[in-house]
Amino acid sequence: MFKMLKVLKTILPILFFFCVWQILSMMGILNPRFLPPPIEIIQKFVELLTTDDFVIDITQSIKRVLIGFVIASLFGIGLGIFCGMYKFIYNFINPIVEMFRPIPPIAWIPLAILWFGLGDNPAFFLIFCGVFFPIFTNTYLGISSLDEIYKRAAWSLGASRRLFITDVLVPSALPYIFAGLKIGLGVGWMVVIIAEMVGAQSGLGYMIQLNRTILEIPSVIVGMFTIGCIGFVMNKFMTFFEHVLIPWKYN
Amino acid sequence: MKIEFKNIIKSFAVKNNHDIINVLDDISFEVKNSEIFCLVGPSGCGKSTIINLMAGFIFPDKGEISMDNKLVNGPGPQRTVVFQEHAIFPWKTVRGNIEFGLKCKNLSKSKINDEVNCLLKKVKLESFADRYPDELSVGMKQRVAMARAFAVKSEVVFMDEPFASLDSQTRDILQEELLNIQIELKQTIIFVTHNIDEAIFLGDKIAVMSHRPAKIKEIIQVGYERPRSASIRNQPYFFELKNKIWLSLRDEI
Numbered sequence: 001m002f003k004m005l006k007v008l009k010t011i012l013p014i015l016f017f018f019c020v021w022q023i024l025s026m027m028g029i030l031n032p033r034f035l036p037p038p039i040e041i042i043q044k045f046v047e048l049l050t051t052d053d054f055v056i057d058i059t060q061s062i063k064r065v066l067i068g069f070v071i072a073s074l075f076g077i078g079l080g081i082f083c084g085m086y087k088f089i090y091n092f093i094n095p096i097v098e099m100f101r102p103i104p105p106i107a108w109i110p111l112a113i114l115w116f117g118l119g120d121n122p123a124f125f126l127i128f129c130g131v132f133f134p135i136f137t138n139t140y141l142g143i144s145s146l147d148e149i150y151k152r153a154a155w156s157l158g159a160s161r162r163l164f165i166t167d168v169l170v171p172s173a174l175p176y177i178f179a180g181l182k183i184g185l186g187v188g189w190m191v192v193i194i195a196e197m198v199g200a201q202s203g204l205g206y207m208i209q210l211n212r213t214i215l216e217i218p219s220v221i222v223g224m225f226t227i228g229c230i231g232f233v234m235n236k237f238m239t240f241f242e243h244v245l246i247p248w249k250y251n
Numbered sequence: 252m253k254i255e256f257k258n259i260i261k262s263f264a265v266k267n268n269h270d271i272i273n274v275l276d277d278i279s280f281e282v283k284n285s286e287i288f289c290l291v292g293p294s295g296c297g298k299s300t301i302i303n304l305m306a307g308f309i310f311p312d313k314g315e316i317s318m319d320n321k322l323v324n325g326p327g328p329q330r331t332v333v334f335q336e337h338a339i340f341p342w343k344t345v346r347g348n349i350e351f352g353l354k355c356k357n358l359s360k361s362k363i364n365d366e367v368n369c370l371l372k373k374v375k376l377e378s379f380a381d382r383y384p385d386e387l388s389v390g391m392k393q394r395v396a397m398a399r400a401f402a403v404k405s406e407v408v409f410m411d412e413p414f415a416s417l418d419s420q421t422r423d424i425l426q427e428e429l430l431n432i433q434i435e436l437k438q439t440i441i442f443v444t445h446n447i448d449e450a451i452f453l454g455d456k457i458a459v460m461s462h463r464p465a466k467i468k469e470i471i472q473v474g475y476e477r478p479r480s481a482s483i484r485n486q487p488y489f490f491e492l493k494n495k496i497w498l499s500l501r502d503e504i
Contacts, residue, residue: 147337152306152338153334153338153339153399154351155325155327156307156326156327156332157331157351157399157403158327158328158352159351159355163354167343168340171342171343172340247383248341248343248344248383248385
């Protein structure tokens with residue numbers, strides 16, 4: 001009962017938003033050529049769902065972001081752990097990281113296309129450029145902020161190096177690592193759409209760009225909302241994994 | 252088993268400053284097998300520094316610390332530590348925390364399980380085995396800390412004001428439990444406290460320390476045998492000892 005009320009509280013404002021939009025369209029205040037009414041968009045969405053192209057676009061985008069995300073996570077977490085454990089590695093790596101970090105992934109697009117052509121590969125590369133940094137930084141922060149007292153406790157109980165890493169260092173840093181992964185996945189989802197808008201022949205980014213050129217505005221908006229919904233669901237998934245893997249933080 | 256602390260001098264550099272604080276000034280003492288040796292002294296006098304030195308976390312400027320005539324040159328499972336608080340791993344359950352030291356020893360899974368169950372019983376936490384530290388009271392956390400340290404069966408256990416943040420009833424009960432466990436496992440315990448009652452109730456010997464730079468003022472022999480009943484806290488001899496230690500300590504505060 002209480003839960004239903006909570007759901008209702010979230011849904012009502014959204015319904016209100018669409019109603020106002022619909023009414024404004026029906027009153028002729030909004031020009032349907034630039035902003036079609038919600039009912040038309042919903043019809044378009046249902047129509048598109050039955051086409052293969054749209055489903056392929058969705059799976060393509062998700063596939064690209066997941067592959068890029070996994071590669072960047074492996075590098076980011078691995079390097080973050082090393083840097084957190086060995087100050088001299090951090091001192092060497094960090095200036096290089098700081099040099100590349102301020103470059104937005106979008107600025108890599110020309111080089112990405114020059115090096116990798118069109119299709120999946122430039123997208124993986126661009127996603128990597130966006131995802132690596134938040135994951136690396138957060139992992140490093142988590143590993144290096146381990147309280148001295150836990151190190152002392154572990155050593156005085158006779159911990160081997162391996163046990164120290166698997167049972168103390170990494171679990172203690174997991175909340176930080178997950179914060180990085182969540183930010184990273186959000187960035188990755190943004191980057192994949194941009195990458196597809198300029199350098200791919202499929203995917204949701206490609207789909208909205210294509211429909212813009214043929215002035216198929218309802219499809220553009222369907223694409224936009226789909227991107228938003230998938231981003232939302234991905235974040236929920238990450239939160240779910242976070243609760244499963246870090247039970248001591250969320251009980 | 253014997254622990255020796257010979258002519259130890261230790262100082263620390265102050266951060267952002269070129270000053271040096273002398274913490275320990277020529278401290279020597281000796282702790283014998285299965286003895287409970289208490290250190291009392293004013294706060295900030297360097298009691299914890301002594302523990303950190305003996306555990307091998309830090310090293311003296313001068314002097315030697317040895318265990319069975321072997322120099323202490325780093326931390327290890329033959330000398331475990333029970334810290335003041337917040338030192339049990341928050342990411343491990345009660346069971347996981349107690350298990351940690353045993354996992355370090357590469358014991359078989361079933362052996363580890365038996366040992367942990369036995370310890371859980373000793374510290375009365377059987378029904379909390381799968382809880383995380385955040386769900387426990389301070390007293391329970393310190394029970395876990397004790398069980399974790401006793402699990403590795405080291406010959407020496409250092410305890411750095413382990414009961415300082417407990418209310419006085421819980422503290423009394425944990426002191427009694429500690430004595431019971433010690434009678435069973437016979438470890439040597441070096442116990443740091445600023446609470447005189449606690450030192451008398453637990454200790455065979457009590458070293459009274461001066462303020463910084465600390466020296467040992469005197470080492471007092473406590474006459475009570477073990478096991479000790481809670482009622483010794485009300486005996487005239489207990490008060491006599493307490494008075495004696497307080498007189499010695501009050502000049503230092």
